[in-house]
Amino acid sequence: MMTPKPPYYAVIFTSVLPEAGADYHAMAEKMETLARSQPGYLGMDSVRNEAAGITVSYWQDLESIHQWKDNIEHQAAQRMGKERWYQEYQVRVAKVEHAYSFDRP
Amino acid sequence: MMTPKPPYYAVIFTSVLPEAGADYHAMAEKMETLARSQPGYLGMDSVRNEAAGITVSYWQDLESIHQWKDNIEHQAAQRMGKERWYQEYQVRVAKVEHAYSFDRP
Numbered sequence: 001m002m003t004p005k006p007p008y009y010a011v012i013f014t015s016v017l018p019e020a021g022a023d024y025h026a027m028a029e030k031m032e033t034l035a036r037s038q039p040g041y042l043g044m045d046s047v048r049n050e051a052a053g054i055t056v057s058y059w060q061d062l063e064s065i066h067q068w069k070d071n072i073e074h075q076a077a078q079r080m081g082k083e084r085w086y087q088e089y090q091v092r093v094a095k096v097e098h099a100y101s102f103d104r105p
Numbered sequence: 106m107m108t109p110k111p112p113y114y115a116v117i118f119t120s121v122l123p124e125a126g127a128d129y130h131a132m133a134e135k136m137e138t139l140a141r142s143q144p145g146y147l148g149m150d151s152v153r154n155e156a157a158g159i160t161v162s163y164w165q166d167l168e169s170i171h172q173w174k175d176n177i178e179h180q181a182a183q184r185m186g187k188e189r190w191y192q193e194y195q196v197r198v199a200k201v202e203h204a205y206s207f208d209r210p
Contacts, residue, residue, distance in 0.1 A: 094199035
């Protein structure tokens with residue numbers, strides 16, 4: 001995922017989700033589409049395997065992160081996540097200060 | 106991964122690695138063990154699937170991140186990564202300002 005020059009913000013979401021079935025994946029896709037339409041959204045990287053996941057979303061500023069967290073549909077998804085899918089998760093809000101990348105020539 | 110109260114630093118490493126075989130996994134394990142012995146190391150979250158990976162490592166401060174980046178064995182691993190395994194990667198250095206977690210009761 002290409003992002004603009006720092007500074008910007010990252011939300012690092014790490015989770016353990018042993019119960020994730022088709023309903024989880026449908027909801028994850030829906031939330032990704034919804035996030036994309038939010039003001040200040042810059043992009044997302046996400047990798048999951050059978051039992052764990054890391055999703056990092058990138059945002060212009062803290063204000064856009066707070067708006068996304070408070071979004072009504074996202075709030076409902078967060079509740080379902082706690083009730084149904086997640087064994088545990090951590091959320092870390094971090095200011096990206098420096099970034100570099102490698103592309104194989 | 107439990108980490109101390111913010112502020113601390115996160116290095117967000119996202120990669121595309123279509124070529125990762127047993128030699129890659131052996132090296133990744135070796136680097137994880139080496140990272141653990143570095144001053145200022147706080148922990149690591151890592152998830153890979155067939156073709157992509159996200160590793161987030163946590164550090165006390167920027168100084169400990171620079172030391173780890175410059176570590177001789179790690180430098181050699183970084184070179185091999187570019188030559189052999191990674192199609193592309195991004196590294197983002199970010200200051201964690203806020204964190205919270207959920208554990209299913």
